[in-house]
Amino acid sequence: MRNLKIFENIQKIDIKISSDDAKEISVEMIPLEFKEIKGDFFESIKAMSSITKDDLQFVFK
Amino acid sequence: MASNISIHNFSYNELQKLVFNNNVQSCMQIHYFFNYLERLSAKSIIVENSYIDRHYIQEYQKYYSLCFDSKSNKCKRLHFFSEDISEDNFDQCLIDKNYSDKILKNNYLGFMNIRPINSVPIGRTVLVTINKIDSQERIFTTTTYPVHLAGIELWVDGLAFQQQDMAVGACATTAIWASLQKVCKDNGKRAVTPLDITTNGTKYFITAGREFPASDGLTLEQCLEAIRGSGFAPHLLKADSNLRLFRESIKININSGIPAVLLMQRVSDGVGHAVCIVGYKETDQYIPFFSENDIKIFSSDINKIYIHDDRLGSYARATLYEIDDQKRLKLMLKLSLPGGIEEEWIVKHVIFPLYEKIRTDEVDQVVRLTHFVKFFGYLLKKINLKNINYYSDTCIIKSGDILSKIISAEQLPKSEKIQFLKTIHLPRYVGFSNIYFKETDKLIPLFSLLYDTTDFVRDRSDCFSGLLGIVCHQDFVRELMSRLHLQNIVIL
Numbered sequence: 334m335r336n337l338k339i340f341e342n343i344q345k346i347d348i349k350i351s352s353d354d355a356k357e358i359s360v361e362m363i364p365l366e367f368k369e370i371k372g373d374f375f376e377s378i379k380a381m382s383s384i385t386k387d388d389l390q391f392v393f394k
Numbered sequence: 395m396a397s398n399i400s401i402h403n404f405s406y407n408e409l410q411k412l413v414f415n416n417n418v419q420s421c422m423q424i425h426y427f428f429n430y431l432e433r434l435s436a437k438s439i440i441v442e443n444s445y446i447d448r449h450y451i452q453e454y455q456k457y458y459s460l461c462f463d464s465k466s467n468k469c470k471r472l473h474f475f476s477e478d479i480s481e482d483n484f485d486q487c488l489i490d491k492n493y494s495d496k497i498l499k500n501n502y503l504g505f506m507n508i509r510p511i512n513s514v515p516i517g518r519t520v521l522v523t524i525n526k527i528d529s530q531e532r533i534f535t536t537t538t539y540p541v542h543l544a545g546i547e548l549w550v551d552g553l554a555f556q557q558q559d560m561a562v563g564a565c566a567t568t569a570i571w572a573s574l575q576k577v578c579k580d581n582g583k584r585a586v587t588p589l590d591i592t593t594n595g596t597k598y599f600i601t602a603g604r605e606f607p608a609s610d611g612l613t614l615e616q617c618l619e620a621i622r623g624s625g626f627a628p629h630l631l632k633a634d635s636n637l638r639l640f641r642e643s644i645k646i647n648i649n650s651g652i653p654a655v656l657l658m659q660r661v662s663d664g665v666g667h668a669v670c671i672v673g674y675k676e677t678d679q680y681i682p683f684f685s686e687n688d689i690k691i692f693s694s695d696i697n698k699i700y701i702h703d704d705r706l707g708s709y710a711r712a713t714l715y716e717i718d719d720q721k722r723l724k725l726m727l728k729l730s731l732p733g734g735i736e737e738e739w740i741v742k743h744v745i746f747p748l749y750e751k752i753r754t755d756e757v758d759q760v761v762r763l764t765h766f767v768k769f770f771g772y773l774l775k776k777i778n779l780k781n782i783n784y785y786s787d788t789c790i791i792k793s794g795d796i797l798s799k800i801i802s803a804e805q806l807p808k809s810e811k812i813q814f815l816k817t818i819h820l821p822r823y824v825g826f827s828n829i830y831f832k833e834t835d836k837l838i839p840l841f842s843l844l845y846d847t848t849d850f851v852r853d854r855s856d857c858f859s860g861l862l863g864i865v866c867h868q869d870f871v872r873e874l875m876s877r878l879h880l881q882n883i884v885i886l
Contacts, residue, residue: 335533336649336789337796339828339839339867340803346838348870350777374684374764378757380635384614388632388743393566393657393666394611 398443399544401481404436404474412441412472413508413515423516423557425732426707427506431474434503434527438479440543445471447507449518452589453559457606458511469517470508473543477501487546494546504550505541509559516557520550523673523700523709534673534700534709535651537579553653553672555708556588565668566612566655567591568704570620570747572670573653577626577747580651586624594623614657617668617745621655626747629755633725633741637716638683639760640725640744641696646756647746648674649789654746656701658727658739667739672709673700680785680832684764689771691764691784699727706731714741752790752823752847754860759788759825763843765857767829770840773874785830785837790847793820800865806886810872814886818863823847825860839867841875858883 402408406428413424447469458465477497487494504521523534534553541548554575558568571588578585586594592606595616612620614630621628633640647654654671675698684691700709706729713728725741748755767784774781797815800806825845830837844863853859863884866872875885 336787336791336826336828337799339842340799340806343803343805343867344836344838345805346833346868346870348779348868350870350873372686374636374686375761377636378639378761381631381640381757384630384632384743389615390613391657391659391666391742392611392613393617393668394564 396443399484400441400443401479401484402439402441403478404431404439408439409472412439412470413506414512415510417512419512421516421557422705422732423707426710427516427519427521429732430521430524430707430709431503433524434474434522435476436474436503437477438475440473440475440479440484442471442473442543445469445507447471447509447517449556449585449587450507450509452587456589466510469510472506472508473541473548474503474505474521475501476503488544498543498546499548502541502548502550504552507556511559514557514559516555519555519708520552521555521708522550522552530675532673532675532698532700533645533648535576535648535653536672537576553670553702553708554585555702556704558704559588560607564592564611565704566617566657567595567620569655569668569670569702570595570617570624570745572672572702573655573745573747574621574624574626576651576653577749578624581749583625590624591620595620597623611666612668614743617655617657621745621747624747625750627750627752629746629748631744631746631757633743634722637723637725638681638695639757640741641714642683642693642760643746643756644671644699644744645674645676645694645696646759646788646790648672649787650756650791652746652748652790654744656699656727656741657743657745658741661726661738661740666742669704669712670702671699671744672702674698675700682783683760684767686768688781689768689784691767691786693786693788701729703729749823751821753850754825754845754847756788756790756825758851758860759790759827759845762825762845762851762857762859762861763788763827763829765855765859766843766861769857770829777874782831784840785832786827788825788827790823791826792822793824793844796820796824796826796844800886806865810886814863814865814884818844818884820844820862821846821848824862841866841868841871 454467506519507517508515509517520539536551536553539550558565567588570591575585595612618628656671657668674696676694677697680692681695682690682692702708703710716723727739729737771781827843829840842865846860865886
């Protein structure tokens with residue numbers, strides 16, 4: 334399975350997080366804007382599942 | 395008693411004679427398969443002159459046994475090899491396993507069942523993919539078929555194809571049948587036959603009044619019912635609202651081992667047709683499927699797909715492209731037929747037959763990973779790190795496959811790995827998304843997300859919805875995730 338190749342030969346990157354910065358991190362800090370589901374991307378996704386009666390009656394031979 | 399086995403050199407004339415019982419006939423599929431097998435360097439055909447094919451015998455039982463002009467209930471099976479095989483060679487194979495492995499097993503290209511129906515002779519056919527002969531990066535979803543030839547066990551990796559027989563099935567029937575071959579096997583079910591598909595699809599709705607002959611085709615509604623009746627959940631998507639995500643969905647499902655039923659309309663005459671997508675080839679570019687403010691998520695796009703088209707053959711290459719039709723983008727498919735004819739089709743829908751306990755789908759998975767990546771980007775900002783472009787690949791996969799990979803992944807920290815494996819509890823199938831960033835043209839893994847697939851996404855605004863585990867491939871990501879103290883999400 335191709336997606337599982339991620340577990341092979343992982344290249345490491347060296348990023349250090351300062352302890353001051355780390356103190357800031359908590360799950361409560363998620364701002365409200367991340368809870369909004371709107372915009373063209375999400376609208377277009379909804380439309381992908383909207384099937385009409387005409388769609389259902391179309392014949393494939 | 396006559397021998398059931400005969401051996402032939404591979405050539406167009408020999409193939410034609412074997413398929414049409416020495417009649418001077420031809421069809422597009424024979425041209426296609428001859429060219430395909432020639433690319434695979436086929437040299438010999440071994441024929442089992444009498445073979446019982448379960449898929450044909452059901453058609454025989456329901457339809458042909460009741461015809462006034464009687465047909466046989468037996469097929470012929472042609473086996474193809476990329477090795478010159480003589481009668482003496484074959485006899486030696488029957489008594490010497492090592493020799494048989496060298497001559498037959500290593501050179502086996504697959505088989506083709508020939509039905510005793512001269513107008514549509516090509517029955518269940520499983521050939522190896524073209525990946526066997528070159529190193530181009532094509533992804534196929536195939537399964538392994540064991541084959542017994544005079545007691546010799548052979549194997550072929552491929553996906554079954556067959557020519558449409560309008561007596562018992564339409565193009566949509568054969569496309570659904572091909573797709574279900576794989577998912578039935580993966581889920582421990584016996585592969586359904588074309589007759590099962592037609593019967594399931596026409597159980598409640600018959601457009602033209604009769605179940606057989608099935609020459610009127612199937613409506614989209616009947617296609618969905620045929621899949622449901624076969625024990626799978628049909629996941630249907632429409633092509634025209636987000637073409638990029640539509641292609642991404644095809645890619646994700648092929649990566650997940652789920653062949654897709656593609657429904658199209660021919661540009662020249664408006665006729666509807668169905669094919670089964672069994673593979674794809676990526677473009678060399680990464681294209682964003684999500685872009686908002688400073689967050690972009692890229693993935694590889696596809697422009698070539700490999701289809702089982704009952705009018706043509708297995709693994710036929712088709713090109714996907716977009717056109718702007720009166721300011722509305724449409725997804726198109728171009729297919730080359732023998733004789734230099736090019737057909738153009740408007741892509742309408744795709745159906746993925748899902749295991750019945752998978753209640754989410756790849757679109758949900760993409761939405762959830764998008765939310766999570768947006769949140770991760772926010773975290774990076776909080777610790778004064780520059781935002782980056784993200785790259786993703788996604789699939790739906792058996793949890794056992796992931797866990798065994800984690801066990802053998804040496805670069806994951808040992809104590810965290812032990813803790814993760816002892817703590818995490820996953821359903822049979824999980825949504826699996828890998829997130830990377832790119833540095834000097836190389837994708838570097840950041841983390842992998844493991845999602846529940848057995849419940850629909852109840853709250854799309856929750857970026858942790860359905861998230862069961864996070865595998866961090868970088869230490870700083872692990873530190874960030876640990877700081878969040880996420881409830882019910884296991885971190886490695």
